[in-house]
Structure formats: structure tokens, C-alpha cells
Amino acid sequence: DTEVTQTPKHLVMGMTNKKSLKCEQHMGHRAMYWYKQKAKKPPELMFVYSYEKLSINESVPSRFSPECPNSSLLNLHLHALQPEDSALYLCASSQPRQAYEQYFGPGTRLTVT
Amino acid sequence: KNEVEQSPQNLTAQEGEFITINCSYSVGISALHWLQQHPGGGIVSLFMLSSGKKKHGRLIATINIQEKHSSLHITASHPRDSAVYICAVRSYNTDKLIFGTGTRLQVFP
Numbered sequence: 001d002t003e004v005t006q007t008p009k010h011l012v013m014g015m016t017n018k019k020s021l022k023c024e025q026h027m028g029h030r031a032m033y034w035y036k037q038k039a040k041k042p043p044e045l046m047f048v049y050s051y052e053k054l055s056i057n058e059s060v061p062s063r064f065s066p067e068c069p070n071s072s073l074l075n076l077h078l079h080a081l082q083p084e085d086s087a088l089y090l091c092a093s094s095q096p097r098q099a100y101e102q103y104f105g106p107g108t109r110l111t112v113t
Numbered sequence: 114k115n116e117v118e119q120s121p122q123n124l125t126a127q128e129g130e131f132i133t134i135n136c137s138y139s140v141g142i143s144a145l146h147w148l149q150q151h152p153g154g155g156i157v158s159l160f161m162l163s164s165g166k167k168k169h170g171r172l173i174a175t176i177n178i179q180e181k182h183s184s185l186h187i188t189a190s191h192p193r194d195s196a197v198y199i200c201a202v203r204s205y206n207t208d209k210l211i212f213g214t215g216t217r218l219q220v221f222p
Contacts (some may be wrong), residue, residue: 031208042199042212043156050208090156096208102146106155 004089004105007052012111015081021108023074029054029103031096032074034066037088037107048072050096081112115126119200119213126220132187134216136200139181146210147174147185148199156199157186190220 035043048056049068065077091105132143147159160174200213
């Protein structure tokens with residue numbers, strides 16, 4: 001199984017809503033990533049979890065809150081987002097700190113109204 | 114200057130043409146990735162290279178570590194190859210990928 005799954009596929013939320021994005025992998029990978037991608041731009045790294053601990057936070061605003069409940073799951077909790085946060089949110093996984101491939105999920109297309 | 118530069122930014126081709134996309138980087142790396150993204154879609158990993166050359170079907174990727182340069186070749190291009198191709202490097206002792214800006218390829222029948 002070389003799949004990273006993400007739910008939901010699409011999400012529309014208001015600026016006062018609280019929602020969560022979910023990511024799951026069963027490849028035994030111990031590093032998981034959240035990326036944000038705007039149209040026609042490369043992905044921007046947001047967070048990295050390594051062995052279920054937050055290892056990289058790329059100065060992401062606190063309205064984005066990551067959580068890694070176990071080695072297979074990664075969540076991104078969203079609260080009080082702004083319209084400029086509308087983007088494709090991609091999850092990825094790999095083995096940490098080694099030259100292994102990153103496997104990407106299909107993404108969640110988020111629209112903030 | 115970006116740490117990872119790709120060229121060209123946009124590329125159009127007729128079906129059947131041989132295509133080359135280039136990637137240059139300025140940091141020491143442990144691996145280089147070639148990724149494919151179709152419009153509105155997720156990202157697929159095509160290759161991961163740390164030296165030499167890899168081939169998968171009609172796709173060939175090469176890397177020259179001394180020159181800090183990699184190329185992605187597509188032989189006998191097909192309209193379904195139309196996508197954005199992204200070069201990304203992983204520098205030493207880090208979980209981070211540094212992405213190039215991507216090459217948008219359109220192959221016409």
C-alpha cells in the first residue's frame with residue numbers, strides 16, 4: 001500500500017468556523033508533512049512531524065494547528081481562517097532524514113468565504 | 114536567486130516529440146526528486162535520484178552531482194504527459210524539500 005489518503009477532498013468554510021483536515025498512511029513512514037499550495041505555485045512547507053513529534057514549523061500562523069495522534073495519522077485543525085488561506089492543502093509522508101521518496105496525498109481544496 | 118531553478122517555465126510540444134526539462138540547484142543535497150502534478154490534482158513522485166540515471170517507461174531522469182544539475186526527459190511525448198513537472202531537492206540532514214517553481218508542459222495531438 002503506497003497510498004496517502006486525505007479527507008475531505010473539498011472544504012468550504014466561513015471565517016468563524018472550526019474544521020479539520022485529515023491525512024492517513026499505512027506505509028510505516030515516521031515523517032509526515034503538511035504543505036500549502038496556491039494556484040500555479042510550488043508547494044510551501046507548513047509543518048513536519050518526525051516520530052510523531054513536531055520537528056519543523058515554518059512560522060505558520062496559529063490559526064493552523066497540526067496534530068499527529070499516532071504514526072499513521074496527521075490532522076490539521078483550522079480556526080478563524082482568512083480568505084487568503086484558500087489553497088490546496090497537501091499531506092505527504094516518508095521515512096525521516098533519509099533519502100527516501102515522499103509520497104503525496106491528493107490534497108484538500110480549501111475555500112474560505 | 115532561488116536555491117532550485119527550473120527551465121523552461123513553460124513548454125509546448127507536439128505529440129511524439131522528445132522533451133527535456135532542466136533543474137539546477139545551489140545547495141548540497143542528499144537526493145533530488147522529480148514530481149508530476151496534473152491540473153487540480155495531487156502530486157505524484159516520478160523519480161528520486163542521488164546519482165546517475167533512472168528510467169521508467171518513457172521517462173528518464175539524470176543527475177550530475179558535481180555540476181548540481183538534473184534533467185528529466187520524456188521520449189515520444191503524449192497529450193496525457195501534459196502536467197506541471199516539479200524538481201525538488203532534499204538537503205543534508207533535513208526532512209525539508211526545497212521546490213523549484215515547476216515547468217508547465219502541454220503536449221498537443
